[in-house]
Amino acid sequence: MFHVMLTLKKGEEVKYLSHRDVIRTFEFALRRGKIPISYSEGFNPRPRMSFGSAIGVGVTSEDDRIQLELTGPVEPSDIKAALNSQLPPGIRVLAAEIVIEGVKSPISKLNASEFRMSASCNGCDLTCVKEAIAKLFSSESIRVKRNIADGGTKEVEIRPHLLSAEAAQEENGDLSILVTLGYGHSGGAGPKDFVQAMTKVLPNLRVGSVHRVRQTARE
Amino acid sequence: MSTLATRTAYKGDLVSPAFCLSGNQAMIDLFDEILPRVTKPARYTGGEFNAVRKEHSEVDVTFALAFPDTYEIGMSNLGVRILYHVLNKREDTVAERVFAPWVDMQSEMRQHGLPLFALESRTPIKDFDIIGFSLGYELTYTNVLDMLDLAGIPVLSSGRDSRYPLVIAGGCCAFNPEPMADFIDAFVIGEGEAVIHEIIDIFKQHRADAKDVLLKALAQIPGVYVPSLYEVSYNSDGTVKEIRASDSEGPAAVTKRFMQDLDAAEYPDAFVMPYVETVHDRVSLEVMRGCSRGCRFCQAGMVYRPTRQRSQEKLLELANNLCANTGYDEISLMSLSTADYTGIEHLVRTFTEKYEPERIGLSLPSIRADADCIALASQIQKVRKSGLTLAPEAGSQRMRDVIDKNVSEEDLLGAVEAAFRFGWKRVKLYFMIGLPTETDEDIEAIATLAMAVAQVGRRMRIRPMVGVSVSTLVPKPHTPFQWRAQDTIEEIERKQNLLKRAMRSKDVSLSWHDAETSRLEAVLSRGDRRLGRVIFTAWQKGCRFDAWSEHFQYNKWMESLSENGLDADFYANRRRDYSEILPWDHIDCGVTKQFLIQEDKRADTGTVTLDCRSDKCVGCGINRIAACQNAVRIGEGD
Numbered sequence: 084m085f086h087v088m089l090t091l092k093k094g095e096e097v098k099y100l101s102h103r104d105v106i107r108t109f110e111f112a113l114r115r116g117k118i119p120i121s122y123s124e125g126f127n128p129r130p131r132m133s134f135g136s137a138i139g140v141g142v143t144s145e146d147d148r149i150q151l152e153l154t155g156p157v158e159p160s161d162i163k164a165a166l167n168s169q170l171p172p173g174i175r176v177l178a179a180e181i182v183i184e185g186v187k188s189p190i191s192k193l194n195a196s197e198f199r200m201s202a203s204c205n206g207c208d209l210t211c212v213k214e215a216i217a218k219l220f221s222s223e224s225i226r227v228k229r230n231i232a233d234g235g236t237k238e239v240e241i242r243p244h245l246l247s248a249e250a251a252q253e254e255n256g257d258l259s260i261l262v263t264l265g266y267g268h269s270g271g272a273g274p275k276d277f278v279q280a281m282t283k284v285l286p287n288l289r290v291g292s293v294h295r296v297r298q299t300a301r302e
Numbered sequence: 303m304s305t306l307a308t309r310t311a312y313k314g315d316l317v318s319p320a321f322c323l324s325g326n327q328a329m330i331d332l333f334d335e336i337l338p339r340v341t342k343p344a345r346y347t348g349g350e351f352n353a354v355r356k357e358h359s360e361v362d363v364t365f366a367l368a369f370p371d372t373y374e375i376g377m378s379n380l381g382v383r384i385l386y387h388v389l390n391k392r393e394d395t396v397a398e399r400v401f402a403p404w405v406d407m408q409s410e411m412r413q414h415g416l417p418l419f420a421l422e423s424r425t426p427i428k429d430f431d432i433i434g435f436s437l438g439y440e441l442t443y444t445n446v447l448d449m450l451d452l453a454g455i456p457v458l459s460s461g462r463d464s465r466y467p468l469v470i471a472g473g474c475c476a477f478n479p480e481p482m483a484d485f486i487d488a489f490v491i492g493e494g495e496a497v498i499h500e501i502i503d504i505f506k507q508h509r510a511d512a513k514d515v516l517l518k519a520l521a522q523i524p525g526v527y528v529p530s531l532y533e534v535s536y537n538s539d540g541t542v543k544e545i546r547a548s549d550s551e552g553p554a555a556v557t558k559r560f561m562q563d564l565d566a567a568e569y570p571d572a573f574v575m576p577y578v579e580t581v582h583d584r585v586s587l588e589v590m591r592g593c594s595r596g597c598r599f600c601q602a603g604m605v606y607r608p609t610r611q612r613s614q615e616k617l618l619e620l621a622n623n624l625c626a627n628t629g630y631d632e633i634s635l636m637s638l639s640t641a642d643y644t645g646i647e648h649l650v651r652t653f654t655e656k657y658e659p660e661r662i663g664l665s666l667p668s669i670r671a672d673a674d675c676i677a678l679a680s681q682i683q684k685v686r687k688s689g690l691t692l693a694p695e696a697g698s699q700r701m702r703d704v705i706d707k708n709v710s711e712e713d714l715l716g717a718v719e720a721a722f723r724f725g726w727k728r729v730k731l732y733f734m735i736g737l738p739t740e741t742d743e744d745i746e747a748i749a750t751l752a753m754a755v756a757q758v759g760r761r762m763r764i765r766p767m768v769g770v771s772v773s774t775l776v777p778k779p780h781t782p783f784q785w786r787a788q789d790t791i792e793e794i795e796r797k798q799n800l801l802k803r804a805m806r807s808k809d810v811s812l813s814w815h816d817a818e819t820s821r822l823e824a825v826l827s828r829g830d831r832r833l834g835r836v837i838f839t840a841w842q843k844g845c846r847f848d849a850w851s852e853h854f855q856y857n858k859w860m861e862s863l864s865e866n867g868l869d870a871d872f873y874a875n876r877r878r879d880y881s882e883i884l885p886w887d888h889i890d891c892g893v894t895k896q897f898l899i900q901e902d903k904r905a906d907t908g909t910v911t912l913d914c915r916s917d918k919c920v921g922c923g924i925n926r927i928a929a930c931q932n933a934v935r936i937g938e939g940d
Contacts, residue, residue, distance in 0.1 A: 097347070101344065112629065113629070115628070141337070171349055292334075
């Protein structure tokens with residue numbers, strides 16, 4: 084088996100695509116690019132590929148991962164070039180690397196994402212934001228509301244998934260927050276959860292763009 | 303805020319200049335504010351693979367292809383796909399797409415003053431030279447008004463001078479253009495690709511002229527109908543007295559345009575790849591246009607004559623390009639009756655052999671109910687997965703003879719048996735009620751036939767799932783039934799209940815079309831020019847997305863009719879005389895009125911007319927304007 088791990092950029096142009104839309108778009112690109120992907124057996128064969136964690140609609144990313152199972156060896160750089168000629172504006176393969184055989188699927192090891200958020204806060208400054216983060220991280224329990232399918236909401240505990248957060252001021256004076264959020268089988272937290280928790284502490288905080296900088300494996 | 307209030311406040315206002323520049327920061331910020339709140343935001347972002355981008359400053363004509371329903375439906379429309387390709391192939395023209403924003407998006411757009419924009423460049427629709435609407439279904443008419451209004455464009459044709467885009471429309475609804483005559487500057491009658499180049503050329507010549515000069519020039523193009531050049535007068539009983547070209551500026555009758563040779567007709571070599579899943583999310587390959595079976599209720603079968611085929615070589619060439627350029631894994635062999643393609647067995651075999659190794663499946667959207675067709679379809683794996691759809695249309699043989707649907711019970715049961723043998727379990731059957739001369743026995747025969755279908759499966763020791771879908775006849779313009787009355791709502795519902803009681807099998811599930819929807823379809827499809835006021839009133843009352851049951855407001859439509867002094871019964875439930883001037887009599891679809899009368903009379907006696915491709919010429923009249931291979935036998939027989 085030949086496995087290739089791709090790192091994808093999801094830019095401004097495509098940030099409103101759902102995870103499902105991105106998968107569809109990627110599958111079409113695979114077929115147009117004649118990438119020799121393996122297919123599953125059975126009645127309705129599907130291309131064998133696995134995605135890392137999905138990011139929410141409206142979030143850009145420079146570290147989405149896809150692992151492909153190929154029918155034979157292909158130069159990773161060729162795959163990258165072929166796909167980039169077939170992907171719509173905004174989606175780009177940034178890197179392609181061979182996954183060494185016998186290694187447990189690297190994509191399944193990833194369990195945290197680092198996000199950069201642009202922020203503004205009416206009537207407060209960097210210090211306020213830093214204090215709010217400190218206060219948030221000193222709490223033992225942070226519960227946020229999430230929308231669920233039937234139109235209702237449910238409350239979830241996200242404290243264990245808040246790994247780190249740091250506020251900074253850019254040269255132009257804008258505020259930004261770099262936050263690392265965990266995810267995995269036991270649940271996780273997304274940027275929306277974090278923003279909701281932060282605005283409870285600091286009601287004037289407004290978060291603009293959200294961008295995933297990288298995915299990591301926390302210990 | 304109510305929809306009506308927002309709409310009225312918005313009407314006539316010019317769009318706030320802050321948002322007029324395409325893709326400027328204000329618009330991008332507005333997008334970021336609005337899009338996270340709406341369902342399926344990827345409907346509105348554009349930027350799909352194969353979408354065509356051209357600088358507007360580098361072309362002469364900007365054309366907005368407008369589809370008055372959601373993105374998912376509009377993106378599946380073959381006519382839009384063809385015109386997008388044909389227009390963008392011209393160096394002097396850019397075509398961009400725009401669909402009806404869903405209600406959540408509309409309300410955000412109105413609230414924030416974001417005008418309707420085209421997907422490719424986000425240019426406001428108001429800044430385009432031409433807007434071309436695709437009219438395929440009467441219940442999208444209010445969306446046309448809504449889209450114009452969202453664009454900041456006066457909805458009435460008379461309210462738009464040359465500073466506004468030229469608003470044109472085509473599609474099968476244009477064969478009775480009258481209900482939309484107040485809103486549309488010019489209609490294309492027939493096949494768009496046959497006439498669109500002439501429209502662009504005339505537009506370029508007259509773009510600087512006053513609007514009436516441009517319209518008169520457009521009216522000189524065969525197949526273009528400019529309603530403002532015609533006057534309609536009415537008799538005291540409400541029927542049409544006269545349709546007259548004022549000042550002889552328009553031709554007395556507008557004859558449809560069509561492509562004589564499909565192999566020579568332009569066809570896309572790529573489709574814009576939708577981000578969100580659409581209704582027809584596959585390679586649509588049009589194998590044939592027109593149908594000569596002559597079912598008496600079917601408008602497409604009359605107005606898209608003559609029957610024309612694409613050659614197998616051409617189809618293979620198109621399929622190769624489309625598959626390579628889209629990445630789709632399914633090809634749909636499209637037409638009104640694909641099984642009637644001469645050489646269909648060979649075509650299917652060739653395609654299956656070629657595309658199966660590439661994991662590209664085939665699908666046939668329409669399968670005739672006979673065992674040969676089933677055997678053919680069974681070669682196609684994709685079809686078997688999805689369940690089989692057959693359209694006997696009527697339950698009794700007598701009724702099928704009345705509508706000239708040449709399928710016998712033997713054919714159908716043979717087809718179903720073959721289907722079960724080939725491994726299908728789910729069969730869907732389409733029927734119609736409200737057909738001419740229909741009795742309760744004919745209704746009960748639907749149940750009997752459906753249960754017989756289930757019984758075939760039972761006998762073969764499988765547990766069949768038979769879905770029966772029942773619609774109500776909507777008599778359509780340019781069909782033999784155009785003079786017929788639709789059943790009243792009470793009668794439709796009585797027949798539906800009769801059928802419900804008669805259907806006693808747990809293998810059969812029954813579904814039907816809403817009677818009120820069918821009634822409105824009947825009013826609008828055979829409407830005259832006075833219905834423009836009704837459409838306008840209904841739209842002002844908040845009607846839009848009428849084709850979507852959750853938004854359909856029947857009562858508001860009935861109010862709109864009565865407020866304008868009109869009556870739904872007059873349009874839906876009235877049997878017309880053959881001598882009556884019909885509102886679409888000045889539109890010539892190629893088939894003659896004499897032929898339609900003859901066919902309607904034959905319906906009364908249950909006399910079948912055979913397909914001219916397998917029998918003699920039936921004298922439909924299309925050979926007056928088309929080279930028709932089947933007409934050569936004229937005079938030989940009889």
